[in-house]
Amino acid sequence: MPKNIAVVIQEDPRKTHRPVEALRIALGLSAGSHMTTVVLLGEATRLLGDETDDILDIEILENYLPAIKQLEIQFIIQDIHNPIEVQDDFSVKRENDETIRSFIQSMDCTLVF
Numbered sequence: 001m002p003k004n005i006a007v008v009i010q011e012d013p014r015k016t017h018r019p020v021e022a023l024r025i026a027l028g029l030s031a032g033s034h035m036t037t038v039v040l041l042g043e044a045t046r047l048l049g050d051e052t053d054d055i056l057d058i059e060i061l062e063n064y065l066p067a068i069k070q071l072e073i074q075f076i077i078q079d080i081h082n083p084i085e086v087q088d089d090f091s092v093k094r095e096n097d098e099t100i101r102s103f104i105q106s107m108d109c110t111l112v113f
Contacts, residue, residue, distance in 0.1 A: 002034050002035060004037075004108045006038075007038045007039070008041065008111065008113065009041065009047070010044055010113065011113055013055045013061075016056065017056050020060050021057075026038045027068055031071070040075060040077045042078070045086065048077075049087070068090070078095070
């Protein structure tokens with residue numbers, strides 16, 4: 001039975017390898033029958049940014065991004081003043097903290113990184 005799954009990434013991809021690994025997990029979940037949405041909080045938004053040179057595991061991230069775009073994985077990012085420019089070819093919605101909180105609570109399963 002397909003599940004509604006949220007993958008919440010809150011760590012800075014410039015400081016740890018976990019955000020890129022979390023995207024790999026989200027990609028694997030999306031390839032199946034599950035409805036997977038990735039929630040990017042704070043500096044994790046850099047995963048979809050134009051400037052990725054300082055991201056740890058950038059080579060791995062660059063391998064995943066085409067599949068993420070092709071599968072049209074849904075992303076939610078915080079609707080705050082954010083100087084991080086997100087690439088246009090991802091499916092991104094900006095939401096406030098309360099909406100994100102409600103969304104996460106409505107999921108069958110949530111993975112937090």
